Amino acid sequence: MPDEKFISAPAEEEAEKASNSYLMSLIAFLGGLPLPIINLIATLIFYMGNRKSTYFVKWHCTQAFFSQLMALPLNSACFWWTISILFTDEKISSNYIAYAITVIAFNVVEFIATMHTAIAVRKGRHVEWWFVGGLTNLIVKAS
Amino acid sequence: MKKLLTEFLLIVVLFFGTWYGLSKINWITLFKIEQASADLEQKIGDLLWKSLETSEGEITSDSLTSAINILLDHLCQKNHIDKEKIKIHVLKNGEINAFALPNNHLVIYSGLIEACENESEFCGVLSHELAHIQKGHVMNKLVKETGLSVLISMSTGNGNSTVVKKAIEQLSSTAYDRKFETEADLTAVEYMIKADIDPEALANFLYRLSGENLPEQLYWVSTHPESKQRSVKIMEAIKGRSFEKKPVIGSSKWTALQNMLKQDSD
Numbered sequence: 023m024p025d026e027k028f029i030s031a032p033a034e035e036e037a038e039k040a041s042n043s044y045l046m047s048l049i050a051f052l053g054g055l056p057l058p059i060i061n062l063i064a065t066l067i068f069y070m071g072n073r074k075s076t077y078f079v080k081w082h083c084t085q086a087f088f089s090q091l092m093a094l095p096l097n098s099a100c101f102w103w104t105i106s107i108l109f110t111d112e113k114i115s116s117n118y119i120a121y122a123i124t125v126i127a128f129n130v131v132e133f134i135a136t137m138h139t140a141i142a143v144r145k146g147r148h149v150e151w152w153f154v155g156g157l158t159n160l161i162v163k164a165s
Numbered sequence: 166m167k168k169l170l171t172e173f174l175l176i177v178v179l180f181f182g183t184w185y186g187l188s189k190i191n192w193i194t195l196f197k198i199e200q201a202s203a204d205l206e207q208k209i210g211d212l213l214w215k216s217l218e219t220s221e222g223e224i225t226s227d228s229l230t231s232a233i234n235i236l237l238d239h240l241c242q243k244n245h246i247d248k249e250k251i252k253i254h255v256l257k258n259g260e261i262n263a264f265a266l267p268n269n270h271l272v273i274y275s276g277l278i279e280a281c282e283n284e285s286e287f288c289g290v291l292s293h294e295l296a297h298i299q300k301g302h303v304m305n306k307l308v309k310e311t312g313l314s315v316l317i318s319m320s321t322g323n324g325n326s327t328v329v330k331k332a333i334e335q336l337s338s339t340a341y342d343r344k345f346e347t348e349a350d351l352t353a354v355e356y357m358i359k360a361d362i363d364p365e366a367l368a369n370f371l372y373r374l375s376g377e378n379l380p381e382q383l384y385w386v387s388t389h390p391e392s393k394q395r396s397v398k399i400m401e402a403i404k405g406r407s408f409e410k411k412p413v414i415g416s417s418k419w420t421a422l423q424n425m426l427k428q429d430s431d
Contacts, residue, residue, distance in 0.1 A: 096180070109309055114198060120187035124180060153172035160169070 031146050032078040039075060040082035041144035043068045044136045047090050051133065059098070062090040077164050082143055085151060085158040086136070092154060093132060100125040206304050208320035210268025213336070214254070216329045217272065224255045224275060224429075232414055232422050233273070236288055239413045243360035246299060257429070261374070263290050264337045265297045267304050272337070275426050281370065284412065284419045288360070289367025292353035300352065302345045303336065310335050343391075350395055354402050361411040364403050371396040 032040065043065060050064030069087040072079050100122055106112040139149045150158075193199060224230075233253060241248035250269045258274040265271050271294050281287040297303055307316060311332055319328060340346060350367070357364040375392035414422075 092176075108313060114193070116190065116192040117188045119192035119196070120190065121184055123187055124184040127183065128180065153169065153176055156169040156172060160166075 032076070036076050036078045037144055037146045039072060039079045041140045043072070043079075043083040043086040044140035044143065047086055048133070048136055048140065059094065062087075062094050065090045077162070078148075081158060081162045082139075084162050085139075085154055088154045088157055089132060089136065089151060093129065096125050096128060202304070205316065205320050206267045209304075209307070209316055209332075210266050210270050212319060212329060213266045213333050214252075214268075214270045214272075216326070217256070217266070217333055218254075222257045224257050224426075226425070228425065229255060229422060232418060235414050236284060237271075237291060240288060240292060240295065240356055240360050240362075244295075244356045246295065251295070251298070262337060263294050265294045265303050266333075266336055267307060269298055271295070271298065275429075279423055279426055280374070281423075282373075283366065283416060284414055285357075285363045285366030285410075286370040287419075288357060288362045288413070289353060289364070289370055292356040292360075292362075293349050293367065295356060296349040296352035297341065297345070300345070300348060302341055302349065306341055306345070307332060307336065310339075346395065347398065350399055351402055354399055358403075358406070358408045360413075361409040362413070363410040364399065364408065368396040368399040368403075371399070 046068045047061045047065045050061040065083075065087045069083045072083045075083070103112075103118055103121065107114050107118065135151065139151070142149045150156075230253075233255060237251060237253055238248055240246070241251065251271055252269055253271045253273065255273050255275060255278070259276040260274050261276045261280045262274045263272065263277050271291075273291075277290060278287060281290070311328075315328060319332070341349070353367060354364040357367065371392040375396070
């Protein structure tokens with residue numbers, strides 16, 4: 023989805039860097055699957071490293087970071103709920119299973135969206151996510 | 166900004182809506198979770214009991230088991246507990262101990278029967294262990310201390326004897342959480358009152374055996390810390406309540422039972 027705010031197409035290096043910010047979260051997601059904080063830290067590191075980069079790179083690093091930030095409370099709640107079932111008096115319930123399925127479904131959607139965005143951005147196309155894209159527009163301004 | 170807020174609200178509604186919708190499905194029945202945990206408890210319970218049975222001798226004398234069964238029957242019947250599911254075992258062991266294993270195995274050491282001054286004290290201990298069984302404390306403790314993965318591995322025959330011994334040790338020689346112990350004590354009081362057995366006997370038993378220099382064989386008390394406080398709590402729970410005190414097997418039969426055990430151990 024080309025966007026008017028990017029006047030010129032991003033250079034090859036820019037597209038690669040921007041795409042890597044999404045790939046980073048995907049790799050961290052697979053690597054640190056049980057711990058919801060891992061992929062957030064990965065994208066945060068990438069975001070911090072590219073704060074002074076070009077607008078295109080900065081914008082996509084921020085979107086990748088926000089997408090992980092959004093998933094963090096949902097995944098953390100699921101993680102600690104599971105821990106409490108395994109190690110405390112908390113019992114497994116239909117409510118817990120429903121929550122886990124919802125969180126997994128949201129994560130699958132996010133995973134597919136991240137993969138699609140990584141590929142599109144690598145080709146130099148701009149992809150703005152529902153809500154997260156708008157939030158990124160608020161934070162990252164073209165200088 | 167308004168568009169952003171609307172999008173955010175839509176995401177929130179979508180998430181909670183999905184969660185709410187899915188929570189209306191009875192996943193526990195759908196995934197047969199209750200059946201699976203019952204099967205696991207049965208396998209673990211039988212495995213632990215078999216291991217205990219081979220290492221310690223079970224007393225199968227008719228006069229002893231029938232007397233114990235009369236007391237257990239009485240407690241179960243008055244409290245609407247399915248007696249058939251309780252598998253009571255008396256082991257020849259001088260330690261003052263009783264404990265519950267998964268799958269409703271209730272183990273009593275002969276030393277405990279000898280230490281109880283009357284049938285009411287014994288019924289108090291029996292009620293306490295029955296409460297642990299009825300409230301599901303046994304598997305809860307085992308899962309917490311051993312880990313679900315180890316238990317599943319044990320149930321499929323992959324558990325070595327060290328793990329089995331450790332699990333038995335955890336259930337027989339360590340106390341439950343304070344919350345569970347209190348719950349078991351208070352439930353035991355209710356069981357005793359409903360069965361017309363003096364609940365003060367349980368408090369007396371705890372208080373009597375809660376001396377500062379506990380000999381090693383006083384397992385049931387030394388592994389149940391703060392026995393004095395527990396006996397005080399029991400007394401507080403029954404304060405002002407009226408209850409009947411009726412003998413179940415009678416003091417002469419109880420004494421005869423103890424004498425039989427003493428002679429057997431000499």
